Amino acid sequence: MRILILGAGAVGLSVAAKLSKYAEVFAVCRERCSTSIEKDGFFLTGIWGTETFRFPCGVTPPEGPWDYIIISTKAAATREICEKYNHLFGEAEVVSLQNGIGNEEVIAEYTDHVIGAMIITGFEWKADNAVFVSVDGGATVFGRYTGGADRKAELLSDLFNKAGMRASATDNIKGTIWSKALYSCSLNPLGAVMECPYGDLLREPAWNIIINIVHEAFEVARAENISLVQKTANEYLEFLKTAKIPPTAAHFSSMYQDIAAGRKTEVDFINGAIVSLGRRHGIPTPVNETIVNLTHFKEELS
Ligand SMILES: NC(=O)C1=CN([C@@H]2O[C@H](COP(=O)(O)OP(=O)(O)OC[C@H]3O[C@@H](n4cnc5c(N)ncnc54)[C@H](OP(=O)(O)O)[C@@H]3O)[C@@H](O)[C@H]2O)C=CC1
Ligand SMILES: CC(C)(CO)C(=O)C(=O)O
Numbered sequence: 001m002r003i004l005i006l007g008a009g010a011v012g013l014s015v016a017a018k019l020s021k022y023a024e025v026f027a028v029c030r031e032r033c034s035t036s037i038e039k040d041g042f043f044l045t046g047i048w049g050t051e052t053f054r055f056p057c058g059v060t061p062p063e064g065p066w067d068y069i070i071i072s073t074k075a076a077a078t079r080e081i082c083e084k085y086n087h088l089f090g091e092a093e094v095v096s097l098q099n100g101i102g103n104e105e106v107i108a109e110y111t112d113h114v115i116g117a118m119i120i121t122g123f124e125w126k127a128d129n130a131v132f133v134s135v136d137g138g139a140t141v142f143g144r145y146t147g148g149a150d151r152k153a154e155l156l157s158d159l160f161n162k163a164g165m166r167a168s169a170t171d172n173i174k175g176t177i178w179s180k181a182l183y184s185c186s187l188n189p190l191g192a193v194m195e196c197p198y199g200d201l202l203r204e205p206a207w208n209i210i211i212n213i214v215h216e217a218f219e220v221a222r223a224e225n226i227s228l229v230q231k232t233a234n235e236y237l238e239f240l241k242t243a244k245i246p247p248t249a250a251h252f253s254s255m256y257q258d259i260a261a262g263r264k265t266e267v268d269f270i271n272g273a274i275v276s277l278g279r280r281h282g283i284p285t286p287v288n289e290t291i292v293n294l295t296h297f298k299e300e301l302s
Contacts, residue, residue, distance in 0.1 A: 001159065004028065004066045004088065006081050007073030008057065010123035011097060014131045015072065017042050018163040020055035027057035028085075034058045036129035045126070046133035048164065061085065066092040068115075068156060071107065075100035075269035078107065086110040093152050095142070099254075100269030101181050101277070104145040104173075114145040115153050116173035118180045121165075122251050135248045137183075139166040143173025175227045182217055182228075182236055183244050185271045185288065186210045189295040191253035192265065199249030202241065211237060212287040217274045223281035255295065259302045267295040 001023040005012045008027035016027040029037075034057045041052040056062075069092045071081055078098065095115040096103040104116045120137035142157050144150035153169040160167035170176050187198050190206060201210060211233075218233035230236040255265040271288040278285035 001067045002065070004061055004064075004069045004092070006061075006069060006071050006085055007077055008033070009072065009074075010125050010131050011119065012070065012072030013037075013042060013057070014044055014048075014123050014133060015070065015097065015160075015165070016055055016057065017044055017051075017053035018048070018165055019159065020053060022159060022163050025055055026062055027055065028059065028061050029057050030128075031059050032128045036127065040129055043126070043130040044133065045130070047136055048133045061088060064088050064092065065090050068093050068095055070095045070097050071103070072097045074098070075103055075266050076264065078103045082107060082110045089113070093156070095156065096145075097140075099180065099184055100266050101177065101273035102269060104177075108145065113152075115142055115150070115156065116145040116177055117142050118173070118176045120180060120183075120248075122248065124257065135251045136166070137244060137248045139168045141168055141170050141173070141176045143170040143176065145173055147172055147174060172227055175229070178221050178224075178226045179228055179230075179236075181270055181273070182214060182221075183240060185217055185274060185291075186213050186240060187245070188253040188255045189265070189267050189271060189291045192255035192259050193291075193294050193298050195256060196252075197249065198245050198251050198253070202245060207241075209287065209291075210240075213271070213291065214240070216278065216283070216285040216288050219283050220274050220278045220281065220285065223283060224277060259298055262302065264299060265295055267292050271295075 003023050003025045005016045005027040008029040016025050019025050041054050089111045093113045093115050094107050094111050097117045108114050119140045122134035124132045126132050142153040149171045157167040157169040215233045258265045271291045274288045275285045
C-alpha cells in the first residue's frame, strides 16, 4: 500500500513513522524536519513507547499513484495543500487527519474520494525530528465523508491497528468529527487563554463557561442535522466531564502550545465555525464568539 502524508508535523510524522513498517510511506514536511530526520532518524517517545524510525520524507513528493493521501496540516493550511498537491490526488482516498469543522468540505472541492478522521491522541514537538506522544483520549476513527459504511475507511483503520495505533471505522464520520469539535471548542481555547490543563476546567467558573459553549454548539449541530451519540447538550456535558476530560486531564491544549510557540491557533475552525454556522442558521452564539475574540487577543499579546 502507498501512503502519502501531506503537511506532516507532530501528528503526521508520528503516524508516518508507525505506518512505515507496514506500508510504503512518504511524508511531505518542512525542510528543517526532513534534514534532521535524514541525519539522525525520527524519535518517538511517550505512551506509544520509545523508538527511532527511519522513513522517506522531504519537501517534494514522489509521483503517484497513491492509495491514501493523508492531510495533517493545521486546518488553516488545508486549502493551500489541496491547491499545491491536487495533481497527485488521482484515485487516491484523501484523508483529513485534522481537527476542526470544514476540512472535508474543502478537500471535497478537489476530489470525490474523501475520508474524514477524528484523532484524539496528544502529540508534542520535542525537536524538528522528535515528538512526544502524551495522552490517549480514544481510538482514531475513520469514515467516508459524508457518511455510510465504507471498505476503504475500514482498510485504513485496520492498517493503523496493525501499526499499533488504536483505530476504528464509522458510518457517521460527521457526527464523530462534531463530537470532537464539541470537546475542542469547550477545552482548547479556554485552556490556552487561562494557561491551565484540561482537568482545571472542571472548576466551577470555567465549567459555567463550558456549559454555555456546549449549549450554543449543540443548537448549531442540531440545525446542521448532525447525528450525535449524546442527544442533548446536558448529556454531552456529562460525557465530557466523566469520559473525555479524565484521560486527558493533565494535557495543556494545542492552542496553549501554539500560542506559547508564537503560532496562530485553529480557533477560527473550531469555535469560529460554530459562530459562522450559527449565523447561517440565525442561532446566536455570543459565548463562542467571545471565546474566539479572547483567543485572538491572547495570540496578539504573545
Ligand atoms: N498535536 C496534537 O496533539 C493533535 C493535533 N490534532 C490536529 O491535527 C492537525 C495537525 O496538528 P499538528 O501535527 O499538531 O500540527 P503541526 O503544526 O505540528 O503540523 C503541521 C505541519 O505541516 C507543515 N506544513 C504546513 N503547510 C505545509 C506545506 N505546504 N508543505 C509542507 N508542510 C506544511 C507545518 O509547518 P509550519 O509550522 O512551518 O507551517 C507543520 O510542520 C491539526 O488540525 C491539529 O488540531 C489532533 C489531535 C491531536
Ligand atoms: C491532545 C488532545 C487529546 C487533547 O486536546 C487532542 O486531541 C487535541 O489537542 O486535539
